Amino acid sequence: MQRTDLSPKEALATGMMLAVHARARPDHAAVVSPHGDRTLGELNARANQLARALRASGLAAGDAVALVCANRPEFIETFYACSRAGLRLTPINWHLGGDEIAYIVENCEAKALIADARFTEPVHDAVAHLNGSAPVRLATAGAIAGFDDYDACLAEEEPDDLSDPVVGTQMLYTSGTTGRPKGVHRTRTGTRALGEVGKRVVHKPGADLNLCTGPLYHAAPLAFSMSIPLLYGVGVVLMDGWDAAEALRLIERHRVSHTHMVPTMFHRMLALPEEERAACDLSSLRVVLHGAAPCPVDVKRALIEWLGPVVFEYYAATEGWGAFITPEEWLAHPGSVGVPDPGQVQVRAEDGTPVEPGEIGLLYLKAPDDETRFQYFKDGGKTEGAYDAAGQYFTLGDMGYLDEDGYLYLADRSADVIISGGVNIYPAEVDAVLLTHPAVADACCVGIPNDEWGGEVRAIVQLKDGVAPDDALAAELVEHCRVHLAHYKCPRAVEFAESLPRLDSGKIQRRKLRDRYWQGRGKRI
Numbered sequence: 001m002q003r004t005d006l007s008p009k010e011a012l013a014t015g016m017m018l019a020v021h022a023r024a025r026p027d028h029a030a031v032v033s034p035h036g037d038r039t040l041g042e043l044n045a046r047a048n049q050l051a052r053a054l055r056a057s058g059l060a061a062g063d064a065v066a067l068v069c070a071n072r073p074e075f076i077e078t079f080y081a082c083s084r085a086g087l088r089l090t091p092i093n094w095h096l097g098g099d100e101i102a103y104i105v106e107n108c109e110a111k112a113l114i115a116d117a118r119f120t121e122p123v124h125d126a127v128a129h130l131n132g133s134a135p136v137r138l139a140t141a142g143a144i145a146g147f148d149d150y151d152a153c154l155a156e157e158e159p160d161d162l163s164d165p166v167v168g169t170q171m172l173y174t175s176g177t178t179g180r181p182k183g184v185h186r187t188r189t190g191t192r193a194l195g196e197v198g199k200r201v202v203h204k205p206g207a208d209l210n211l212c213t214g215p216l217y218h219a220a221p222l223a224f225s226m227s228i229p230l231l232y233g234v235g236v237v238l239m240d241g242w243d244a245a246e247a248l249r250l251i252e253r254h255r256v257s258h259t260h261m262v263p264t265m266f267h268r269m270l271a272l273p274e275e276e277r278a279a280c281d282l283s284s285l286r287v288v289l290h291g292a293a294p295c296p297v298d299v300k301r302a303l304i305e306w307l308g309p310v311v312f313e314y315y316a317a318t319e320g321w322g323a324f325i326t327p328e329e330w331l332a333h334p335g336s337v338g339v340p341d342p343g344q345v346q347v348r349a350e351d352g353t354p355v356e357p358g359e360i361g362l363l364y365l366k367a368p369d370d371e372t373r374f375q376y377f378k379d380g381g382k383t384e385g386a387y388d389a390a391g392q393y394f395t396l397g398d399m400g401y402l403d404e405d406g407y408l409y410l411a412d413r414s415a416d417v418i419i420s421g422g423v424n425i426y427p428a429e430v431d432a433v434l435l436t437h438p439a440v441a442d443a444c445c446v447g448i449p450n451d452e453w454g455g456e457v458r459a460i461v462q463l464k465d466g467v468a469p470d471d472a473l474a475a476e477l478v479e480h481c482r483v484h485l486a487h488y489k490c491p492r493a494v495e496f497a498e499s500l501p502r503l504d505s506g507k508i509q510r511r512k513l514r515d516r517y518w519q520g521r522g523k524r525i
Contacts, residue, residue: 014165015083018044021233025206030230032209032254033238035072035141040233043073045159047080050150052157054085057136059111061086061166066110066134067217068092068101068119068126071238074140074150075216076226078114079170086166090173090183091217093504094118098125102133104173107378108183110134114150117142171377172219183377184319188370196321197314198228201258201287205233208257208286211250212238213265215504219317224260224289234258244268248280255284262506263295264442266303267435271464277306285310294410296432297334304331313337315408317396319374319386320365323408336407346393347402360401360411360424364393399426416510418447420455425489427457427510433484434459437477439467442500445491446514459491460513462500469496 011017018040021028026041038046054065065087069075075091082089090108092101094116101122105113113134115123118141127137127146139147169188173181203210212225216238226236237254239247242265250256269277285307291314304311304327313330315322315337322345325338347361348354355361367373367387374394376382386394399411412426419425427445434443442462447455461477463469474494481490501509 013167015080015085015167016161016165017231018047018080019084019161021205021230025233028206028233029209029235031073031076031236031238033072034240035070035238038073038076040235043077043080044161046073046077046154047084048159048161049154049157050077050081051085051162053138053153054081054087054112054136056157057112059085059087059136061168062088063111064088064090064108064171065112065114066090066092066105066108067114068094068123069114069116069140069217070094070118071212071216071240072116072141073238074114074116076230076236079216079222079226082168082170084162084165085168087168089168089170091170091222092173093215093217094122095504096122098122098127099129101126102129103180104183105130106133107180108171108173112136112138114138114140115144115147116140117144120144170222172217172222174376182379182382184374185377186372186374188372196324197224197289198231200324200326201228201289201312203229203232203234203258208234209254210234210236211247211254211256211259212236213242213247213259213261214239218504220260220262220291220505225258229258242268244272245276248272248277248282251282251285252280257284258287258289259285260289262290263299264502264506266290266295266299267442270299270302270306271441282307287312289314291316291337294412294428294432296435298432298436300330301334315410319394319396320367322363322365325407333403333405333407336403336409338408339406340408345402345408347400352388355401357402357404360399360426362395362414363398363400363408363410364388364395367392367394413510416446418445418455418457420447420450420453420457420488423488425457430457430459430481430485430489430491431508433481434461434477436484437480439463439473440477441465442502444500444508444510444513446510446517448514448517457489457491458517459494460497460500461494462497 008020011020022040022044028040030040030043031038065082067078092104117139137147138150140150171183171185173183210225210229212221214221216222229236237250288311309327311327314324323338323340325336344366346364348364349361397414399414400409402408412428416427417424418427430445431443434440440461441464445457445459448458450456477494478491501512
């Protein structure tokens, strides 16, 4: 059934690499999940069936498919169907409301919408906002009014490999910290990050398994916990929502070798009782990959002391590639994200001129000069604003510096920098110190108005279960910061919150906390 005459090189060029692995090891695990499992042969066959079903519904190469789906096998089937039918896939954050989902479906020009019945309410709301977009609609994991049944549509199609595969692409949307989210569009999907990580983080087909801890609609889990492993024929264990203790149990149960996490996950695992951590055999782990958000030095060091030198870090985003660091390098250069390739990263002052080693500036990444170069879909202004005048480098708004040895260190987002008395304060640095206090579960510092200094640091803290907030603890947390940081960097006051707004990528949404302090003011410092 899973016959193909494609060579691996041809398979890569046509989105059919999964078919090569399915031919070699059809019964090997491809997907393990609470919502069903798939072997490589089954996954490949169902991807072929869906590709044919979409074509039979009128979709052609270059058309777009929108997907609202939890971490379940059908998400991965859709990914591979689009990758071999020449379609552009846009996974959508299922936390969004109906109008937000509708905006993305229309903006990406979707001809088809595939939805998980688990999200019937926001999907129904989204459909009510659509003006004829996505006329092809399939529902999986249950029924949605007005949608055809996903499994029934697949059952009508042949499972054999496509005779005319065409490589597809993906267009993911930014998190939209300001204004509407934007699609990161390329004529051909960029593979730099996949290649850079893939050659450094070895996968062993037939032996390894990768634990996917985050939602597949996000760029990092999609790339590093699904695309790369299955590119090498390595299966994926899907989590349906993050839970620190469950992650450890899954690693032990399935002898997981690789996983991708974010720093908040590290902090939650380290916060588990010692006896609970020690009860799980994690010796199968060879790679714990992380990126997306700065990781406090003390948190990462504690993780390495617990798991061993298996913690690898990258600096990259949906838009492009930055750097990579091994655990051994990191222990020698704590806090660094690695040495970028020559010319890959530049650090510039506000006027665009290069800064000296050790001086914090705006980070610019080298832009590719081929069809993998990105643009923000239908937003020439935002695209132009991301690139420098020469169009050779782009910025994501991250701040950082290169040391004398060429190691890159992240400071914060330019939009999050607090200016007090004309001095820049990087709130992520203060967050990291607060997280070392035994009472703190999560922390976020923001700049609030100060008539004399322009801005001052305010800490919003989520306490661990069982810890009661009071004035004495607030004062203790301020003093804790003053022991470890220059006093001008420390919060002047601490507020307590039941939870803090974080994206699934682990990035804190400071704007949501900061905005309430600046309402009615025309200028924000």
